[in-house]
Every structure is written in structure tokens, then in C-alpha cells.
Amino acid sequence: MRKLSVVIAALNEEKNIGRALKSASFADDIVIVDSGSTDNTVKAAKKYTSRIYRAEFRGFSAVKGMGTAKAKGDYILVLDADEEITAALKNKIKAILGEKKPFDGYAVKRVNFFLGGEIKYCGWGNDYQVRLFKNGAGRFDGRQVHENIIVRGLMGKIEEPLLHYTYPDSSSYFIKMNRYTTLAARPGRGPAAVVGMVFAPFLKFFRMFFLKRGFKDGMRGFILCVYSGISEFVKYAKEAEKGFKHGR
Incomplete structure (x- = not known):
């Protein structure tokens, strides 16, 4: 064996x-x-x-x-x-x-x-x-x-x-979200980060809730889709923040 x-x-x-x-x-x-x-x-x-x-x-x-x-x-x-x-x-x-x-x-x-x-x-x-x-x-x-x-x-x-057993409660979601968005944020994105902040959260929600039928998961599905959209906003906001630190 x-x-x-x-x-x-x-x-x-x-x-x-x-x-x-x-x-x-x-x-x-x-x-x-x-x-x-x-x-x-x-x-x-x-x-x-x-x-x-x-x-x-x-x-x-x-x-x-x-x-x-x-x-x-x-x-x-x-x-x-x-x-x-x-x-x-x-x-x-x-x-x-x-x-x-x-x-x-x-x-x-x-x-x-x-x-x-x-x-x-x-x-x-x-x-x-x-x-x-x-x-x-x-x-x-x-x-x-x-x-x-x-x-x-x-x-x-x-x-x-x-x-x-990911995210047993909202607190665990936002703790991990903070960590993961920091890792995922890319420096030097400039205007692309602004575009991402405006559009990516809504596109993420639309894709998960409607295209991937998240509505069939009920209230949990709705919350997950909203949180995922927020995560997209935070990621791009951190990219913009990195740009500030580099004078962009």
C-alpha cells in the first residue's frame, strides 16, 4: 500500500x-x-x-x-x-x-x-x-x-x-477578505483601479446572483453575492491605495 x-x-x-x-x-x-x-x-x-x-x-x-x-x-x-x-x-x-x-x-x-x-x-x-x-x-x-x-x-x-466550512459567520468573512484582498491587489493600476471600483462589484454580484443562479441559495446566496461584490471593491481600493503610496 x-x-x-x-x-x-x-x-x-x-x-x-x-x-x-x-x-x-x-x-x-x-x-x-x-x-x-x-x-x-x-x-x-x-x-x-x-x-x-x-x-x-x-x-x-x-x-x-x-x-x-x-x-x-x-x-x-x-x-x-x-x-x-x-x-x-x-x-x-x-x-x-x-x-x-x-x-x-x-x-x-x-x-x-x-x-x-x-x-x-x-x-x-x-x-x-x-x-x-x-x-x-x-x-x-x-x-x-x-x-x-x-x-x-x-x-x-x-x-x-x-x-x-468557509466563512461560518460574517466576522470570519471580513477577516479573510481583508487578508485576501491585500494579497490580490496589484500595485500601479492607476485609472484601472478606479474603473474596477465602479464596475467590478456590480458585475461580480450580477454574475453570481443571476448568471450563476445564486438566488436559488436563498438569503445565504444573496448575502454571499453582496459580500463578494464588496470584496471586489475593497481589492481595487487597495490597488488605488498602493498607487497613492507610489505617488500615482
Whole structure:
């Protein structure tokens, strides 16, 4: 049977990481990369693994890439601290590890939750993320946020779901939004940032709520679409702010 490593990057995830690690406890190797948590994240992680590394946060690709570089297993599963491996997914992964010729990488179906309920529309419903791959066959694309894994070789798809408990409340949304928009904001955009502030929030809402049928998710869907529009405004406002600091 091939060995499995699970890699998690974390920062102040004491409310989530225990659930993620418990679901990953079947793995042969668990690697945590912590970017300076000031809560009990590290203490909670020590209940499941001693392989905890500290790293300055330089974007998600960098910290997760550090974790995968330290993984010892034949296959690597990249897991976020606010995710949970279902029993069905665990069994599927075990079956894959025992196959004669598994694929080099797998995109895993992810079920997303917002404010305590599942989001089936808003563009969140048909969510497949590349998470499981042969050690040495995958790399991150270098993006600081909303990073992707690029796999060299043949790809498969896993329908057994990974649960993603993102944004359990509004406070968590705005905390993460502040962090993510800072990472996503590009300097030197000038007039483009102004255009983005004016139009991007409305376009984002329209796309998610109408084109992606977010209205079918009820009040949660409406709130998510509004928050996503606000996030677009904040991102472009931060781009304009960077321009101010550089005299533009």
C-alpha cells in the first residue's frame, strides 16, 4: 500500500484545525506549516503530529509548497484547515493508494458551506479542486491567493466530497477578505483601479446572483453575492491605495 502525506497550511485556525486533522488522522504522515499563529492552532495540531514547521507567510503557494516539499508519502493530499475529509472520501483515497496504476493527480469534489449552510449555486456548486497527487508530480502555480496545483501527468476525478466550512459567520468573512484582498491587489493600476471600483462589484454580484443562479441559495446566496461584490471593491481600493503610496 502506498503511503499518504497530508499537508495543511495554517494561521490562527484553532477553531477549525482539530476537525481537519481528526478527519486526516488515517494518513501516514501529516505536515503542518504555520505562519505565526497567535492562538492555539499549534497546540491543537500537536495532538495529531509533531511535524509542525514555522514559515513567514509569503503567499499560499509558497507556504503550501514548503509543506509538500517536506512530505514523505508516495501521494500528497493538500488540505485547508477549514476543510474536512468525509468517510467516503477517506475510503476512496485508500482505494486509490492500493490501485495498481493510479493517476498522477486527482481533482476532488468540494462541497462549500457559508453561514452554516451548503451553497449549491453562486458559482460554488460545481467545485473540483486538484488536491491529491503523486509526490514529485505536482507544484503550485505561484499565486499568492486562490492558488492552483499543476500536475505533470494523467489526471482523475474524485466524486466523494471534501467538506469546506468557509466563512461560518460574517466576522470570519471580513477577516479573510481583508487578508485576501491585500494579497490580490496589484500595485500601479492607476485609472484601472478606479474603473474596477465602479464596475467590478456590480458585475461580480450580477454574475453570481443571476448568471450563476445564486438566488436559488436563498438569503445565504444573496448575502454571499453582496459580500463578494464588496470584496471586489475593497481589492481595487487597495490597488488605488498602493498607487497613492507610489505617488500615482
